[in-house]
Amino acid sequence: MKDFRCLIIGSDINAYYLARCYHEYTGRKADLLATFPFSYTKYTKILDIKYINNLWDEKVFLNELDKYYKEHKDEKILLVSSNETYGEFIAKNQNSLKKKFYFSYPSVKLQHTLVNKEDFYKTYENSVLDLPDTYYFDCSKDTEIKRKLTYPVIVKPANVIMFKHMEFEGKKKIYRLNSLEEVMHVCDLFKKGGYTDTLIIQEYIPGDDSYLFDAVVYVDKNHKTKLVSFAQIGLQEHNSRMIGNAAVIINGYSEHPGVKEQIEKITKFMDTIGYQGFAEFDMKYDARSKKYKVMEINARQGRCSYYITPCGYNLIEVLARDLIENEELEYKIIDKVQLETFVSKSIVKKYVTNEKFKKKALSLWNKRVMPLNYKKDNGLLRKLLLLKIKLNYIRDYKNSKWDWK
Secondary structure (H helix, E strand, C coil), X not given: CCCEEEEEECCCHHHHHHHHHHHHHHCCCEEEEECCCCHHHXXXXXXXXXXXXXXXXXXXXXXXXXXXXXXCCCCEEEEEECCHHHHHHHHHCHHHHCCCCECCCCCHHHHHHHHCHHHHHHHCCCCCCECCCEEEEECCCCCCCCCCCCCCEEEEECCHHHHXXXXXXXXXXXXXXXXXXXXXXXXXXXXXXXXCCEEEEEECCCCCHHHEEEEEEEECCCCCEEXXXXXXXXXXXXXXXXCCCEEEEEEXXXXXXXXXXXXXXXXXXXXXXXXXXXXXXXXXXXXXCCEEEEEEEECCCCCCHHHHCCCCCCHHHHXXXXXHCCCCCCCEEECCCEEEECCCHHHHHHHCCCHHHHHHHHHCHHHXXXXXXXXXXXXXXXXXXXXXXXXHHHHHHHHCCCCCC
């Protein structure tokens, strides 16, 4: 059954590949609502886009959804957000929205325990998951670090939604710092920038980018885990605002032991917290303890989650089968070996430091998938845009370096 509309909220790279999934599954254009254009969703033939000022405002958001529903109320509408803010709006208003749309998001309370990193680490410190050692600095009242830290440390904002809507000098997604002076300087940057929530100060787990892992999880409307992928990252983005995002990733592949056990932990965890919908686990393998430490869980599909589609599990199809068709999905570990890359072969050759991973990625190159590069969406302006993105990556890797040592 493919006779449903798909309404995507947001205009980032996540939104584009969701539209691609819908188009690959149904052959139809998706609709998109967003506050402003992002390059990723420009010049496309697979989206009908409407930009609305202040869509970040909850009242405006709900009003636009109501208008959209009235225009298409005779059709089934699948509603998907590309980011946490809109996902929270949907969950918060699910009682009224579920009469109009099909969607799958956990409760606002549960989302907060995952999206806010302080809540996440404190809520689940005694769960089946392995978490990194963490210290909390409250920018609204703390003036000093009250514990001896072992350097280097990772510093990042607990409140990613507040952080996303802020601009200040020196803003980065993640900071790797080597002294107390550096930590206090970053804390001061956040304070001066208006950030009033907690900063996460965390142990640094040794290892280059190939120690990073990603898992895409789908939990059905009955709160049962149905899909789990497990992918090794070989290269993350090196732009200061994009550190932590995978640039080269291979599903069904790991150079480290314990994959089966980690998937079992992920499944058990998701089955016990009352979750529903897509989620993404960001992990790093700790060779000291031989454990996969969970750095964060996104309460949505992640930026790189498209790779499960060429593995046979189209994200939009999965949602439609569960929510619209009421199909009972089987539990499946997605173990097909699949390379996904956002960057060119030249960058893989030059910047992937793990030679074994590099060799594997290059051996899979002819069967790679690039989420933004869709052969059915290849107009001239789109091709020029993708060329510009490719050149920007070359510049970013040349001028930016993530020091993992």
